[in-house]
Amino acid sequence: MTETQKTLAILRARRPEVTLIIGLYTLVELSYSLFGFTEPDVDVTKTMFLPSILFILSLTVVAMILSNGFLRTVYLEGPKEQTPFDLLKTGKHFFWRMVGFGFIFAGFYFILTVLIFSITKYFTSANTGFIESAKSAPWLYQLCSTATMLIMIKVSLFIPALILVLDCRVVNSFKLLSKFKLFKSKELVALFCLSTMIHLLWLLLKTPETPETISQYIIKIGTIVTGQALGLIVAVTAVRFVSSLDLEYDGRITDSNSEDLFEYPRED
Numbered sequence: 001m002t003e004t005q006k007t008l009a010i011l012r013a014r015r016p017e018v019t020l021i022i023g024l025y026t027l028v029e030l031s032y033s034l035f036g037f038t039e040p041d042v043d044v045t046k047t048m049f050l051p052s053i054l055f056i057l058s059l060t061v062v063a064m065i066l067s068n069g070f071l072r073t074v075y076l077e078g079p080k081e082q083t084p085f086d087l088l089k090t091g092k093h094f095f096w097r098m099v100g101f102g103f104i105f106a107g108f109y110f111i112l113t114v115l116i117f118s119i120t121k122y123f124t125s126a127n128t129g130f131i132e133s134a135k136s137a138p139w140l141y142q143l144c145s146t147a148t149m150l151i152m153i154k155v156s157l158f159i160p161a162l163i164l165v166l167d168c169r170v171v172n173s174f175k176l177l178s179k180f181k182l183f184k185s186k187e188l189v190a191l192f193c194l195s196t197m198i199h200l201l202w203l204l205l206k207t208p209e210t211p212e213t214i215s216q217y218i219i220k221i222g223t224i225v226t227g228q229a230l231g232l233i234v235a236v237t238a239v240r241f242v243s244s245l246d247l248e249y250d251g252r253i254t255d256s257n258s259e260d261l262f263e264y265p266r267e268d
Contacts, residue, residue, distance in 0.1 A: 003187045007237045013079035017070055020084060022228045024063035029224050031056045065091035067232075068098060072164045074236055075243045097163050101170050105155065113148040120144060146200045153192055154182050161238040166247060176247075185241045188234070195230040202227070 011018050031052070066084065069091025073082050082090075117130045117140070124140060133141040149156065158180055162173040182189060202223050 010079045021067050025228045026224045028059045068094040071239050075165050075239050113144050116147050117144040149196050157238045161242040165242045188237050191234050
């Protein structure tokens, strides 16, 4: 049984929680279009701006806490079902750490993407700034963003998993990251790359921001759900990989772990 199959077995066993988490994240993404935040020609009125922002922010916070709780209980309980209240209770402990990591990641992501964009511009006919390229040269903007994601794959995969499994601080999770060899988990890397490529393909071929037909709405929702499902599969597989290492962590970073430890235990 492959690691992906084991992950899917857990997700199937905890289908109600998976449905709730994916549903909430899908609603968050749809809300941006619903309130006009993704449409450049639509002005959000002052009376609608604050309530809509608070609504989206509240949904995002709840979805984050639920997903943190879900991933933590995957490590602790495996396929055992949990109530939404249990997930919220468990996940809130990690909320601010994940927010902190998000800000750090976003900062490095932006700097690296701008650098890649600046280098790439010299080899293309694009004559635009980085921010403006999102509209004038979306193919270039998305390719540079995807390149950054692939470069930062190790951070994306293992930092959140380390925080959730070891209950460690963000700074210590970065210190532990140096002990990992990325391709010790080839399946996990392949899943991440697949998810990233599908996301890129959707961005390059996506339908207009304001769908006019039922079929376009269905395609948009289906794409969001697929992306969220793939993301959850990757996250669960990463948590399972980190938890399989049986790392000892008491708030201090040591060099006691051998290099051969960082791979899935072989089954007899």
